[in-house]
Amino acid sequence: MDKLRLLEIFLATCDGGSFAAAARSCGTDPSTVSKAISRLETQLKLTLFQRSTRHLRVTEAGQRYAVTVRKMMRDLASCEHELMHLNDLPGGTLRISSAVCYGHLYLRPLLHAFCQRYPAIKLELEVNDLHVDIIESEIDIALRTGYVKDSRLVARRLSPMDFLTCVSPNYLAAYGTPTCADDFKRHSWIGFRIKQTQQLQPIFLPDEKGEYRLFELVPRHITDDGEAMAYMCADGLGFAQLPHFLAKSGLRSGTLVSLYPYYRPPEPENGVFAIYPKRDYLPAKVKVFIEFLISSLASLGENANHTWAENLTPAVNFPAKLPPELTLCLDASV
Known part of the structure; x- marks a missing residue:
């Protein structure tokens, strides 16, 4: 007893x-x-x-x-x-960890409206690209681009992550528009270095059938910051393959154009995920934040299975037949 x-x-x-x-x-x-x-x-x-x-x-x-x-x-x-009352009513401190680019471009503009709706909730926002242990770090919810396999956690997909091949109209005016894959060898590319692995993000381009393939293209410029990559592209330093949330502002303003239809990496790993500790009773502050995110993304044309990039009209049709030396494989993934 x-x-x-x-x-x-x-x-x-x-x-x-x-x-x-x-x-x-x-x-x-x-x-x-x-x-x-x-x-x-x-x-x-x-x-x-x-x-x-x-x-x-x-x-x-x-x-x-x-x-x-x-x-x-x-x-x-x-x-x-x-405690039971706190679990039923949204209040207290909500600790959020977000990937840098997504946090700046998608999350941060939503926070004012969220706090107006739930004034009893106080925010602690961490913005970084490190995959920290959210349980050990006492994070309530993390927003990450990529799936995390951890039995202690729930990973709820907010949207796919679609990639767009972008370039500045000024760059095209100065150097011309590629008409076939071989042309890309003569153009400047901006590569993205993944901080966690220090590897370059692979580049996928469509063949004459519209099927995306992995290509070996040597970037002229490299950065490990997504927003810097988008700005470098808009400034005319070359082509860049940008996630949809990074490309959105430039496409809307006209400083970027997208050459081809979106590329979506294989599921289920691909996407933007809300990740939080698995528990029997989800605190109200976490529950309403997830609901708010889903509702806000819906107003932007995004949900767990779709993004606005699906409706984007590309500036160029699929390129001509690809030279064999550029094609590596069909089944490679990001």
């Missing part, structure tokens, strides 16, 4: 004045109550009740102990009530 149960029986015995009354109150039998009180007295090395054949009287030590136990039980009940 655990200590909390012993204390409940102890208080019921104080209140009922007998083992029989305590047994009725606790849903057990007098023998169990008697053994529980004896066990508690042995643990404390105190006599809590004076027993006789007719009466049961609480000792002075028992009375003092009962005062402390009652206060403890009230505090525990109050704490449990507050």
Whole structure:
């Protein structure tokens, strides 16, 4: 029998004045109550009740102990009530970790509206591309581009991650538009170096059938910052294959154009995910934040299976037949 149960029986015995009354109150039998009180007295090395054949009287030590136990039980009940209330109503501090580019371009513009809707929630926002242990770091929810395989976590996809082959109109005016894959060898590319692995992000381009293939193109310029990559592309330094959330602003303003239809890496690893610890009762602050994100993304034309890039009209049709030396494989993935 655990200590909390012993204390409940102890208080019921104080209140009922007998083992029989305590047994009725606790849903057990007098023998169990008697053994529980004896066990508690042995643990404390105190006599809590004076027993006789007719009466049961609480000792002075028992009375003092009962005062402390009652206060403890009230505090525990109050704490449990507050925690259950907190779990039902969105409030408290919400700790968010976001990938850098997604955090700046998609998340940050939504935060003001979220805080207006849920004023009892305070935000702590960490923006970095490191895949930290969110449980150890006490993160409530992380937004990551890429799937995380961890049985302790829930990974809910917010949207796919679609890639667009972008370039500045000024670059095209100066150097011409590629008409076949061989042309790309004569053009400047901006490569992206993945910080976690220090490897370059692969480049996928469509063949004459519209099927995307992995290509070996040596970039002229390299960066490990997504926003810098998009700006370098808009500034006319060359072609770049950008995630849809990085390309959106430049395409809207006209500083970028997309040559071909979007490329979507294989599922289920591909996408933007909301990642949070697996638990039986999801705190309300996390629940409403996820719902808010999903609703906000829907207004941008995105959901778990679609992005606005699907409806984008490319500036150029598929290129002509690819030279064999550029084609590596059909089944490679990002």
